[in-house]
């Protein structure tokens with residue numbers, strides 16, 4: 001993996017503490033590029049829209065909750081079609097690649113990129129890259145058109161295939177250059193966006209007229225800045241089926257415990273939202289909230305208490321939770337092809353530990369363990385995610401046609417935006433356990449927080465003195481129904 005020197009962030013400071021964290025544009029390094037009128041101006045479907053083209057100065061604030069005298073804060077460039085484009089329709093040669101783990105909605109995004117390019121901009125040359133980044137140099141390409149992608153949104157997975165590892169910047173950019181590709185659409189998670197950033201830097205270094213566009217994908221919802229990732233709602237909905245089954249099993253057995261493991265390596269959003277949605281869950285364990293098993297205030301004591309009170313209970317566990325509790329001998333040093341640490345199966349380990357505890361104390365208990373993780377990831381996206389995927393894909397295409405590059409297309413406070421890569425890759429989105437959403441969960445399950453007063457004050461120390469927090473992600477959107485905005489601070 002070569003890593004060319006990063007482009008300096010484009011920051012525009014305005015009055016009242018206004019900051020625009022802008023994205024690169026092709027003319028930053030190719031100043032004399034010609035422009036053309038946007039072909040959408042002649043499209044009958046859009047001619048009825050009063051102000052269809054986005055004003056060049058439009059931007060979207062990162063934080064919508066502000067103090068009266070506070071600075072206006074960080075903004076992102078608003079996504080959408082521009083009056084002038086930097087590519088003629090028959091000049092465009094686009095490609096699409098999907099990388100990392102599966103996620104509901106991947107096929108919808110692919111379909112809608114192809115549809116936007118062909119129906120809105122009259123583009124005819126679109127290639128699918130087979131099997132993730134390594135497909136650029138190790139596999140044949142897949143020709144795409146609106147007919148080929150017509151029904152793919154009804155299927156789970158990705159018709160292009162995906163993979164981990166295999167990111168060789170030089171080989172990838174050589175392939176882009178050799179094939180004459182000038183728009184690259186890259187769908188994937190945090191690792192993928194890092195890879196996209198490296199590709200953009202190399203393309204810029206070589207002075208190529210190629211727009212590099214990221215579309216954020218993560219079932220874990222661990223990508224920062226954006227409201228939520230596509231496929232997340234679908235995953236939470238599908239998780240309900242596993243939780244319902246766990247509840248039925250638990251209710252029907254003496255001292256029944258329904259135990260469900262969900263995805264979430266470092267971010268417990270699926271587990272948290274699935275728990276909040278279900279109302280049948282008695283205990284939700286996520287990576288961000290440490291817990292312990294034995295003794296006063298521990299998990300075993302809580303389970304015994306809940307079984308005594310209700311005769312059954314449901315536990316939801318995110319795969320990254322409690323990893324520190326497993327013995328050193330069980331600790332994994334293995335990594336996947338992308339360098340992500342492979343986690344040990346905490347679900348099996350914890351369910352066995354609960355069984356051992358009850359056996360040791362000669363207490364009756366019936367535990368049923370359900371691991372629906374891959375089933376949740378492999379389904380097609382639901383209706384609201386389909387709309388979300390469509391907007392993301394359309395925004396991505398409008399940006400590339402308008403000459404923007406080196407950005408991720410993302411929803412911020414319900415508006416489509418273009419976000420510079422460094423904002424997407426520098427941090428991770430996590431559940432804030434001192435925030436109101438986690439408090440809501442604790443109050444709905446009535447589980448112990450497993451936090452002492454010291455832990456809480458440590459957490460608070462890390463927060464700014466006068467915090468303005470818009471709340472956890474997944475808070476919802478204006479553009480996509482049907483979700484409500486929560487303000488947490």
Ligand SMILES: Nc1ncnc2c1ncn2[C@@H]1O[C@H](COP(=O)(O)OP(=O)(O)OP(=O)(O)O)[C@@H](O)[C@H]1O
Nearest residue numbers: 099100101164165167188189190191192194195338
């Ligand atoms: N720092 C990096 N620089 C260049 N490429 C990277 C980097 N990190 C990851 N990649 C490449 O990005 C691709 C996907 O990465 P990864 O397997 O971590 O999944 P992801 O995009 O983070 O998605 P998810 O976490 O949802 O599975 C891989 O092909 C990997 O080689």
Ligand SMILES: O=P(O)(O)OC[C@H]1O[C@](O)(CO)[C@@H](O)[C@@H]1O
Nearest residue numbers: 100101102219220263264265336
């Ligand atoms: O087994 P795979 O496909 O490498 O991916 C598993 C990982 O991918 C994720 O779904 C993220 O894409 C994690 O939640 C999970 O740990």
Ligand SMILES: [Mg+2]
Nearest residue numbers: 100189190191
């Ligand atoms: Mg990742």
